[in-house]
Amino acid sequence: MAQINIQAVIDEFGKKYVPGGQTDKDIKTQLFTQEETAKYFRKVPNKGSVYRSAYATISEVLQAYQIDFTPKAALTFKPIEYNLGQFKMDQLFYPDNFRQSWLGFLANIEETDRAKWPILQWYIQHMLIPGYQNDFEKKVSYWGWQASGFVASAPVVNGATHTREFLVGASTPANAAMDGLRLVLQKLQAKSRLNVIVTGAIKTDPIEFCTQIEGFVNSINRDLKQNLDYLFMSHELMERYCDGKGLKYNQQYKQEEDLKSIKHSSIKVAGLRSMEGSSKIFATPAQNRVMAINTDFTGRFDLQKADRGVKLLSDHEKCLCFDVPEFVVTNDLESTITAGEITAMYS
Amino acid sequence: MAENTELTALAELQAQLAASLEENAAAKEIIALQNKQIEELDASQGADTLTVVINKEKHQIVTPSFMLDGVQYTANDVLKDKALAAKLVDLGSGVLVKVKPSK
Numbered sequence: 001m002a003q004i005n006i007q008a009v010i011d012e013f014g015k016k017y018v019p020g021g022q023t024d025k026d027i028k029t030q031l032f033t034q035e036e037t038a039k040y041f042r043k044v045p046n047k048g049s050v051y052r053s054a055y056a057t058i059s060e061v062l063q064a065y066q067i068d069f070t071p072k073a074a075l076t077f078k079p080i081e082y083n084l085g086q087f088k089m090d091q092l093f094y095p096d097n098f099r100q101s102w103l104g105f106l107a108n109i110e111e112t113d114r115a116k117w118p119i120l121q122w123y124i125q126h127m128l129i130p131g132y133q134n135d136f137e138k139k140v141s142y143w144g145w146q147a148s149g150f151v152a153s154a155p156v157v158n159g160a161t162h163t164r165e166f167l168v169g170a171s172t173p174a175n176a177a178m179d180g181l182r183l184v185l186q187k188l189q190a191k192s193r194l195n196v197i198v199t200g201a202i203k204t205d206p207i208e209f210c211t212q213i214e215g216f217v218n219s220i221n222r223d224l225k226q227n228l229d230y231l232f233m234s235h236e237l238m239e240r241y242c243d244g245k246g247l248k249y250n251q252q253y254k255q256e257e258d259l260k261s262i263k264h265s266s267i268k269v270a271g272l273r274s275m276e277g278s279s280k281i282f283a284t285p286a287q288n289r290v291m292a293i294n295t296d297f298t299g300r301f302d303l304q305k306a307d308r309g310v311k312l313l314s315d316h317e318k319c320l321c322f323d324v325p326e327f328v329v330t331n332d333l334e335s336t337i338t339a340g341e342i343t344a345m346y347s
Numbered sequence: 348m349a350e351n352t353e354l355t356a357l358a359e360l361q362a363q364l365a366a367s368l369e370e371n372a373a374a375k376e377i378i379a380l381q382n383k384q385i386e387e388l389d390a391s392q393g394a395d396t397l398t399v400v401i402n403k404e405k406h407q408i409v410t411p412s413f414m415l416d417g418v419q420y421t422a423n424d425v426l427k428d429k430a431l432a433a434k435l436v437d438l439g440s441g442v443l444v445k446v447k448p449s450k
Contacts, residue, residue, distance in 0.1 A: 192411035201439030219417055333441035335409045 004093065010101050017104025024106070024122050032130035037141040037181070037274040040230065041291035041320050049317060051292035052081040055324045078193070082321040084294055085146055085178020089128065089301075090171075091312040095119050115303040115310050124312070129299045135174040141320055142274035144180030145337070145346055147172060157347050159337030162187070164346060175345060178319055181274070185282060185330055186337070193325035195221065198332045202237065202279045209237070210244030213269070216281070217262050220329050227285040227327075230270040231262065234278055238271035282330040284322055293318040397422055398446060399432045406436065406443040413442055 044051070054077050061073040095117045099107040106119035114120075148164050155165035162183070166172050179187070188194045197219045203209040217225065233241075242259040246252040251259065260268040267283060294317035304311040322328050337346070397408040408422040415435070425432050425442065435442050 189410060196410055196413040196442075198413055198415040198435065198438065198440050198442060200435075200437075219414055331441075332410060332413055335441045336444060 004097060006097060006101055006103060009103060013102035015100050017100060017102070017107075019105065022102065022105055024118075024126070027103075027122075027126075029126055029130070032134040033137045033273050034130075035133045035137050035141075037137060037272050038291055038320065040232070040270070040272075040286075041289040042287070043291050043293055043296075046084065046292040046294055049084045049086070049294065050081050051084060051290070051319060051321060052079065053323050054079045055326060078326075080193070080323075080325060082184070082292065082319050083146065083179070084292060084317040084319045085140070085144065087177045087297065087316045087318070089132065089297075089312070089314045091128070093120065093123070093310045093312065094308055095310060096308050113305075114308060115305055120303070120310065120312075124299060124301065128312075129297075132297055137274050138276070139174040140178050140180055142180045142182050142272065142278065143345065144175045144178045145183050146179045147176040157342055159339070159342055159346075162337075173345075181282075181320055182278065182280060182334065183337070184321055185280065185328070186335060188322070188325040188328065189330070189335055191325075195224070195326070195329040196332050197329060199281075200332075202333070204240075206240050206244030207248045208244070209240050210248050213241055213281070214263050216331060217265050217267060220283075224285075224327060224329060225265055225267070228265070228267045228283045228329075229286050231267050231281055231283045232270050232272050232275065233281040234275040235271035235273060236276070237279075237281070238269045241269045279333045280330060282328060284328040288323050288327045290321050290323050291318060292321060397426065399426060399429070399443070401429070401433050401436045401443075405446040406432070407446050408442060409444050410442040 057076050057078070059072075059074045059076075063070065063072055095107055095114045098104060098119050099109065103119075106117065106122055108117045111117060145162070145164055147166050148162065149166075150168045151165050152168055155167055156163050157165065164176065166176065185194065189196060197216055199212055199216050203212050213231070217231065220228070238260070242256055245259045246254065260270070262269065295315070296318055297314060297316045301312040301314045304313065398405050399408065400406070408425050410422065412419065412421045414420070415431075420431065425435065432443065
């Protein structure tokens with residue numbers, strides 16, 4: 001249920017509008033997290049609600065010369081598909097609520113079309129768009145778990161089968177819109193299509209953690225390693241790595257950017273806000289990180305008017321995925337959705 | 348005379364103690380055998396459910412293939428190799444997830 005509550009302003013400043021030079025600059029907004037994860041993924045336009053790709057490999061082709069014809073080499077294709085996340089925003093708005101208040105400058109009684117009142121523009125620009133980015137980064141891009149269905153009663157949430165049902169007609173949490181990277185990795189891992197390198201539990205000591213990351217990178221297949229640019233992890237772990245590297249090599253004087261590089265590789269650690277609270281780390285070549293988009297959120301809404309109310313509707317479809325799962329390398333932690341996570345985030 | 352009676356009673360008690368200890372040892376042997384059987388049974392069931400018992404705790408193997416110290420392993424390797432499974436548990440690896448006993 002979308003709610004707009006200006007009661008505190010009315011209680012404090014009175015139920016009347018007195019122009020006193022107040023403008024939208026006098027309204028300060030909360031701090032929003034900006035999109036960070038999606039910036040590392042290249043946008044790929046995609047029609048339809050599924051993104052598909054195939055990965056081709058070939059076995060040894062060369063052989064020693066002999067006069068007989070002896071064909072060899074096996075060509076193999078491996079398909080992969082990802083469901084695009086189904087996002088929407090629904091808002092019901094009564095602009096008239098603002099007329100008799102200190103916020104009255106956001107209403108414009110002279111304009112008969114309420115959808116053109118300044119409040120709507122302010123609301124979309126200053127609250128909905130940053131709010132969308134904040135939700136996508138913190139709740140969807142990494143931690144998302146797309147709803148699998150809507151039922152009339154007794155919705156099932158099961159981490160092992162990835163079933164996540166909701167009641168028909170009720171609003172759902174943001175993280176139900178799309179499978180986040182964590183779940184994408186988990187699903188690919190279950191299909192045995194990822195490179196999983198065992199790191200064991202993440203070390204809390206910075207120097208030990210730095211050594212742990214170096215060991216992880218050293219274990220990566222050399223062909224793949226040469227193509228990697230970033231090793232993604234939470235900001236907390238990234239900072240721990242930088243601290244550890246400074247201490248381990250006595251390089252505390254170096255700029256943080258230099259401390260992000262990993263020994264014997266061209267890989268740098270990269271912190272993602274979306275991965276906050278996760279012990280997972282992953283890396284994949286830049287061209288393998290794909291954001292398949294049918295329609296993206298551009299801040300445009302369908303405005304529907306009925307009586308004095310205005311409805312705002314926005315729908316879009318996209319997902320974050322990996323073109324070739326075999327080019328993704330990750331550690332062995334957080335391979336499943338735990339019961340505790342279901343209670344805390346997914347039910 | 349009284350001393351003799353006491354001595355006899357003591358000897359009887361000693362004999363009883365020896366008998367009980369023997370029984371106890373036999374029972375312990377049976378328990379050990381049964382524990383072993385349970386563990387073996389769990390391990391054999393693991394072939395279907397991919398579970399291993401390490402330190403009397405059941406773990407499920409949730410990662411079909413992984414690399415440890417530069418060597419590629421599969422879930423089946425963990426099933427067969429107790430030392431490997433124990434090492435993974437020691438490392439705090441996510442390859443194995445502890446299974447909570449169903450109540």
